[in-house]
Amino acid sequence: MESAAVPQELPPDCGVHELFGYVGIEAVLEQMKVKTMKMGFEFNIMVVGQSGLGKSTMVNTLFKSKVSRKASQPGQEERIPKTVQLQSVTHVIEEKGVKMKLTVTDTPGFGDQINNENCWDPIIKYINEQYERYLREEILITRKRKIPDSRVHGCVYFIPPTGHWLRPLDLEFMRRLSKIVNVVPVIAKADTLTLEEREEFKQRIQRDLKAHAISVYPQEDFDEDPDDRLLNDRIREKIPFAVVGADQEHQVNGKRVLGRKTKWGIIEVENPAHCEFPMLRDLLIRSHLQDLKDITHNVHYESYRVRRLNESNRPAPSSNNGLPGRDEDGDESNL
């Protein structure tokens, strides 16, 4: 019995076909939605910045719950750690049937020392460790059905509101990290800047970023189609967002709003005229959350994987300072 020919290449594409009637293919969208809702979502966010910039407050405001514990509570002494430590807290939040496992990684001690050289190393090490963990799970012979994803999907970097330009620490950090993770820079405590100062500061920051070839989220290279590009261009014009965080509610015009109360007025966090917090929230959660995850998975994780598989057998990656380019001449396949 002669063996028959088995097609090895892709089958010939016969073009777009017309459907004469309703088939029901679009029901697959609903099926997918149900499945993903049942499985739940995971989101890991990291906040980086000097102490006192309002990172924890920002996270609490973003997720409207006490996910982060503030470093300074009234009546407690502030302790600045000697080295950068990373603390991760995981919570499960649920909204309208959608369950999300949210992990917030805080970085107390970043940029707080007198000599801040290499203070980004623990952070880079942590991010690479998460990639490593995922890679290990992925190359197992017997894999889990759903690999637990602890990779950092977005890193929010808090820029102190000096109003001048980016400091060398900011530039160094963003340059190194934007290569391995999605970096979203924000201007913290923006209520100290007037609107004109804000604009100028933003322009200067954008110029600086461009001059140093730092690509922050949303990166230009990953725009998929013209609609995306249009949307993202609008966002890119506003980067970095000037945000104010608040977790206390006050009465304004008969409504209760989140805001900061000062002697000269109440700064409403959710008012687009006062600060750009709503834009940040929309970007991070309402519209681009899935995109953040996808870029982490398809781009950053893949480049980590390429780097890792090209290395000769070295033990766990520790001295990886996040700069690729060590071995770019990997071969296509090992088999």
Next chain:
Amino acid sequence: MLFGFVLEKGSMHRQDLQCYVQICVVGCTWEVFGVWREKCISHENDTNCIFFLAFQGEGCRTVPLSGHVGFDSLPDQLVNKSVNHGFCFNILCVGETGLGKSTLMDTLFNTKFEGDPASHSQPGVQLKSSTYDLQESNVNLKLTIVSTVGFGDQINKEDSYKPIVEFIDAQFEAYLQEELKIKRVLHNYHDTRIHACLYFIAPTGHSLKSLDLVTMKKLDSKVNIIPIIAKSDAISKSELTKFKIKITSELVSNGVQIYQFPTDDESVAEINGTMNAHLPFAVIGSTEEMKIGNKMMKARQYPWGTVQVENEAHCDFVKLREMLIRVNMEDLREQTHTRHYELYRRCKLEEMGFKDTDPDSKPFSLQETYEAKRNEFLGELQKKEEAMRQMFVQRVKEKEAELKEAEKELHEKFDRLKKLHQDEKKKLEDKKKSLDDEVNAFKQRKTAAELLQSQAQQAGGSQTLKRDKERKN
């Protein structure tokens, strides 16, 4: 993950605390007292101070939201991304020639796919696959239909299942290769793995053919099999129920695992459960539309009546369409990826010699095994190259010897011929010499003879004269 509990001074006795802690750890949903993130030490023996307890837990705290955050749009974001990306779905139709596979596909997807009916004289089983781009509202579906050509037509059908299994494995292999590459593009990869296999059973009314059983047994661990009874308008209703029962019992007794529609999700559990009981579906395919009542419907017309395709009392086509497309398409794809593909991957990797790392072994042994394998492979290649080189040298030597032999022979022949030629020449010369001698001898005799003759003539002449004289006298 570390969680600690803080309790007020003296509020609990130690035993109570332990119970409380146990409940919380086991239950994994926590009655929150207060959560602190520091690493703590335990002061078990002090009952009058603040207790800090640290332990690892799998469960996370559920935090209540105090306002609308907005991540409930997450499933929509995901779905939008998938829509932009497009879906792909691959169906394999296995069945004997003439059972109506192409027609059923046309009917299912409400379109006309290209293709001519296959002939019955194929020498072996071949798989023909074609890809179509279908679009409905905003969903783009890349549908690939693979059909077996020549299945069941041969006289000896022992190896009929092999091309099918090889094809399915080839698709898995292609995906595995892509996944194992260093620079890979998985999210843009055209997935050709078979998501559903429709097995067409001939409507004999008795039982499954042995070819069917063998083929299904070989396929059940590689692909989701949905058996269907083709051309079921040839079977009457009572025969159909008996037929279905017979088929299911035969499948069960032979241990064939067909695809069961999932019943774990409440929204579809009920409908899937009832459909599971109707397997295998008895279907009829038709693309011709007839006017029935006052509507145009797909049907087959016979002298004794018209069989309507979409009438649930006539056949199970609607059920098949519901299950295959409208309810379980995503589940079929997921099962293919998480169950069948993982099984294939595991077997293939184990076959190649990879194993998972032991608990305390090197951190990245897959890399090492790659290297080791690669070195081994290179070594083998080198050995092969050496062997080939040796063989080549050997061959050259042999050929050279042969040529030398031939040359020698040629020389010998030449010498022989030369000698022969010389002999001949000598003989010739001898003969010539002897001939010359003879000629000389002859000449001599001739001259001698002439001389004698002339002498004799003279003497005779003189004698005649003498005689004449005597007479006269």
